[in-house]
Amino acid sequence: GAVVSQHPSRVICKSGTSVKIECRSLDFQATTMFWYRQFPKQSLMLMATSNEGSKATYEQGVEKDKFLINHASLTLSTLTVTSAHPEDSSFYICSARNGYTFGSGTRLTVV
Amino acid sequence: AQKITQTQPGMFVQEKEAVTLDCTYDTSDQSYGLFWYKQPSSGEMIFLIYQGSYDEQNATEGRYSLNFQKARKSANLVISASQLGDSAMYFCAMREAAYSGAGSYQLTFGKGTKLSVIP
Numbered sequence: 001g002a003v004v005s006q007h008p009s010r011v012i013c014k015s016g017t018s019v020k021i022e023c024r025s026l027d028f029q030a031t032t033m034f035w036y037r038q039f040p041k042q043s044l045m046l047m048a049t050s051n052e053g054s055k056a057t058y059e060q061g062v063e064k065d066k067f068l069i070n071h072a073s074l075t076l077s078t079l080t081v082t083s084a085h086p087e088d089s090s091f092y093i094c095s096a097r098n099g100y101t102f103g104s105g106t107r108l109t110v111v
Numbered sequence: 112a113q114k115i116t117q118t119q120p121g122m123f124v125q126e127k128e129a130v131t132l133d134c135t136y137d138t139s140d141q142s143y144g145l146f147w148y149k150q151p152s153s154g155e156m157i158f159l160i161y162q163g164s165y166d167e168q169n170a171t172e173g174r175y176s177l178n179f180q181k182a183r184k185s186a187n188l189v190i191s192a193s194q195l196g197d198s199a200m201y202f203c204a205m206r207e208a209a210y211s212g213a214g215s216y217q218l219t220f221g222k223g224t225k226l227s228v229i230p
Contacts, residue, residue: 044202100161102158
């Protein structure tokens with residue numbers, strides 16, 4: 001039980017385009033989801049906290065206009081990377097249930 | 112501010128042997144939780160074991176045990192009888208609040224240890 005489905009698992013996009021990443025809780029309701037970013041050979045860093053029905057809170061240094069988060073329902077949170085650039089290439093992963101459950105991650109490559 | 116330190120960038124262990132991965136933490140909170148995760152090359156984060164700051168006994172989950180020494184602020188992961196499938200990155204993480212209840216708490220991660228199991 002307690003599965004978070006994250007899609008896509010891998011995406012390659014052209015510089016300047018936008019990419020949407022979805023995290024869906026399959027068998028529980030997630031009022032909060034955390035979005036982390038992991039650069040190669042580095043640790044996970046919190047980007048933002050997604051709250052159902054309200055605005056997301058962003059960590060210092062994360063551009064909220066670039067990384068749009070929507071948490072419109074208790075089972076779905078989305079992260080949209082707008083106007084992506086090569087420096088946004090990274091591994092993005094969501095988490096719910098206060099650390100017990102992670103999505104499978106999305107490897108974004110911007111070319 | 113919370114901080115997690117993993118001082119071993121890489122570790123090798125012989126198959127079927129036990130291995131200890133080190134984790135020290137720094138916090139001024141009395142209530143906190145400590146996690147260990149396994150991250151294989153696929154990238155998924157697999158929850159292994161959890162220890163709350165108020166838990167008096169060390170947590171165990173199958174071949175995984177957490178050596179919790181509160182006074183020393185350490186939470187080392189012990190993997191017994193290593194298997195080839197244990198080769199992966201291992202992350203230690205801390206959460207504010209030992210018992211989350213209805214609250215939502217982010218995690219602070221260490222830099223990880225890459226474990227390689229040798230046949």
